[in-house]
Amino acid sequence: MQDMAEQILAGNRRALARAITLVESGRADHRAQALELLETLRGHDRQALRIGLSGTPGVGKSTFIEAFGCFLTGQGLKVAVLAVDPSSARSGGSILGDKTRMERLTRDKNAFIRPSPSQSQLGGVARRTREAIDLCEAAGFDVILIETVGVGQSETMVAEMSDLFLLLLAPAGGDELQGVKRGIMEMADILLINKADGDLKTTAIRTCADYAGALRLLRKRPQDPEGFPKALTVSAIEENGLEKVWGEMTALNDWRQENGHFEARRAAQARFWFEAEVRERLLARLTREPVKGAMRALAGQVEDGRLTPSAAAEELLREHLLME
Ligand code: GDP
Numbered sequence: 001m002q003d004m005a006e007q008i009l010a011g012n013r014r015a016l017a018r019a020i021t022l023v024e025s026g027r028a029d030h031r032a033q034a035l036e037l038l039e040t041l042r043g044h045d046r047q048a049l050r051i052g053l054s055g056t057p058g059v060g061k062s063t064f065i066e067a068f069g070c071f072l073t074g075q076g077l078k079v080a081v082l083a084v085d086p087s088s089a090r091s092g093g094s095i096l097g098d099k100t101r102m103e104r105l106t107r108d109k110n111a112f113i114r115p116s117p118s119q120s121q122l123g124g125v126a127r128r129t130r131e132a133i134d135l136c137e138a139a140g141f142d143v144i145l146i147e148t149v150g151v152g153q154s155e156t157m158v159a160e161m162s163d164l165f166l167l168l169l170a171p172a173g174g175d176e177l178q179g180v181k182r183g184i185m186e187m188a189d190i191l192l193i194n195k196a197d198g199d200l201k202t203t204a205i206r207t208c209a210d211y212a213g214a215l216r217l218l219r220k221r222p223q224d225p226e227g228f229p230k231a232l233t234v235s236a237i238e239e240n241g242l243e244k245v246w247g248e249m250t251a252l253n254d255w256r257q258e259n260g261h262f263e264a265r266r267a268a269q270a271r272f273w274f275e276a277e278v279r280e281r282l283l284a285r286l287t288r289e290p291v292k293g294a295m296r297a298l299a300g301q302v303e304d305g306r307l308t309p310s311a312a313a314e315e316l317l318r319e320h321l322l323m324e
Pocket of ligand 1 (some may be wrong): 052055056057058060061062063064194195196198200231235236237238253
């Protein structure tokens with residue numbers, strides 16, 4: 001693991017890819033190695049900007065990431081792209097599995113694209129993504145883009161592992177604010193109205209103004225300077241607005257760095273994930289032997305009226321989960 005750690009720190013991509021495969025593995029011996037590797041890498045002083053990006057299918061996420069990723073590498077930055085796709089477990093595929101979606105970025109030697117692993121539970125996906133982020137950071141990437149499809153809990157999860165969270169939206173006609181949930185608006189730092197080109201340009205500008213209005217109604221967050229969160233238009237296809245987006249992102253990030261909010265956010269996230277993992281692993285034990293069997297047996301006694309539900313719960317927790 002020492003060797004692998006050194007290769008990762010030296011920026012060796014094959015080592016990085018192997019390490020990500022290791023953290024994605026469900027095997028117990030791999031898990032032990034992964035923990036050792038992550039522990040060995042801890043304490044380096046590299047810091048990437050972690051950018052979460054969400055949006056419904058078809059809104060232009062991969063087109064945007066391709067354009068924005070190339071823009072960033074053009075600035076001399078090293079960019080890693082990770083994906084969180086909760087549906088990939090079902091489909092067996094992954095949103096970035098088809099790398100032709102980001103052909104240019106895939107060929108760029110300053111970019112690293114990693115498809116989303118197929119996983120059954122969101123908790124597992126979260127842990128693997130967090131660990132992949134840590135590995136990319138150790139490997140010296142400047143920016144890590146974490147893409148997710150805008151469904152369910154995956155957005156919250158990605159927001160909880162990002163320094164900045166972007167929501168990509170499509171131009172919309174009329175007064176529908178596309179049913180974007182308030183909670184998601186509140187998580188976003190920047191709303192990007194994509195497809196501001198051709199026939200859609202006018203609509204995109206109007207949609208952007210509508211969102212800007214909606215954002216002004218949200219309560220001000222202490223971690224934001226004046227004017228944030230904000231809405232911007234962009235055209236991923238024409239590669240318009242990328243410089244402006246990057247300018248706003250760095251302005252926000254610089255402000256947070258200078259005012260202690262960057263560190264505070266990362267600390268809160270670390271705590272959040274620690275607590276989430278404890279909860280999740282305790283719950284997982286209930287579904288495995290021997291606890292599962294003990295639970296079944298006690299449930300039988302509760303059904304027969306031999307034990308009260310409370311007494312049975314007490315016994316299970318005391319005997320099998322080492323609790324008082
Ligand atoms: P994803 O599902 O969110 O990853 O969306 P894609 O990047 O695959 O894009 C979905 C469709 O929208 C494709 O046909 C793209 O060509 C198109 N698209 C993406 N970005 C833009 C844009 O900036 N302008 C226009 N007009 N179309 C776009």
